[in-house]
Amino acid sequence: MSDTDWIAVDWGTSALRVWVIGADGSVLDRLRSDRGMATLAPPAFEGALLDLIDAHLPQARVTPVICCGMVGARQGWVEAPYIAVPAAPPVFAQAVRPEVRDPRMAVHVLPGMRQDKPADVMRGEETQIAGFLTAHGDFDGVLCLPGTHSKWARISAGEVVSFRTVMTGEFFALLSGQSVLRHGLDGAGWDDAAFAEAVDDAMTAPAQLTARLFSLRAEGLLHGLDAAIARARLSGWLIGLELAGTRPYWLGQNVALIGDGALTDRYAQALRVVGALPAVTDATRVTLAGLTAARMQMKGTT
Structure with missing residues (x-):
């Protein structure tokens, strides 16, 4: 100790x-x-x-x-x-x-x-952003931080210029765990092709989302839709809807993802579907880097 x-x-x-x-x-x-x-x-x-x-x-x-x-x-x-x-x-x-x-x-x-x-508002993500900027001080573009409530932050000259929060992760949890759709989503499988197609569908016709959602239930009942495909479609439609709504943030910008695990991989895949080429930075590493930057600032004041 x-x-x-x-x-x-x-x-x-x-x-x-x-x-x-x-x-x-x-x-x-x-x-x-x-x-x-x-x-x-x-x-x-x-x-x-x-x-x-x-x-x-x-x-x-x-x-x-x-x-x-x-x-x-x-x-x-x-x-x-x-x-x-x-x-x-x-x-x-x-x-x-x-x-x-x-x-x-x-x-x-x-x-x-x-x-x-x-x-x-954000709490916690600002420290991840600070940690990211310790290694990328000249970054000019957009940071996406996937999560239950995803953040999109526009960064310029070392500042957070603006940001938006999107509740995509919470919507997925509610729909997959508490709605009628839950009956067709059990299991741990995944289908990359179904996910990419769903992202494109949501970007092309976002107003169709609520109708498409019930099709997961109907297709499961009538045609035995595989749960892995259903889960990937649901995720793709919701993340695609998020990308449609945040287009002014990422379109034509340098984009970096801060995250880890399967969710961040899905955001990276979705962004590639729409033509962006995101870099990925580990969330744990930049969280600790941001807290360490605060510790260095503390030492500078004592």
Whole structure:
């Protein structure tokens, strides 16, 4: 535990992720729990964090703990006010400190970002953007961050100029898990060709989406539509609809995806269907890079 220099925290709605960082910048340990913001009242945050990091806190000094994500929401540990765009991603000097009982740690919560017209907010993604810009400081284009609520951020001169949030992932979860369509989507299979065709269908005729959705149910009943094809179609139609709505962001722009796993792969495939050539950057890596940038800023002020 004496080797701990600081602790990086990504605290989302459903999960808490921690990196214990040594004096040489190496990751000494990676920790995770399912005690996300949605499961905790404000007085419970300190205990949830200590359950993970207690053994890594030196006794003889105060360890900085730098957090991003929904921990700074109004319903979180402490509200960290949003920074309005256009602006560079938030820096350490804009962090907010919750009161803590344990004298071994000083907790700092980074703000999110907001857009007034059209109204939009982000928490956590701004730290990923900051981490991306540490390696791509001259990037001029659009960042797409796939997720339950995907973000599209226009970046220029190191600033977030504007952004939009699209609820595609939540729609997929609701339709596949709670609607009549769920009966034909069971399983883990996938069909790339069906997905690509569905993306093109949604881009060509987005107004047909609601009619197409019920066809999944009907085709399953009448013709035994394979669940892998049905699932790929549903995903393709929804992501294609997202691309149709965000066309002013990605059309003719440099596009980079920040994410990992199957969902990011699907966004990359969908963007290639419409002629974009996105680069892909690992979300975990840039999250830690963004938190590390805040730690470097902290050192510069002490």
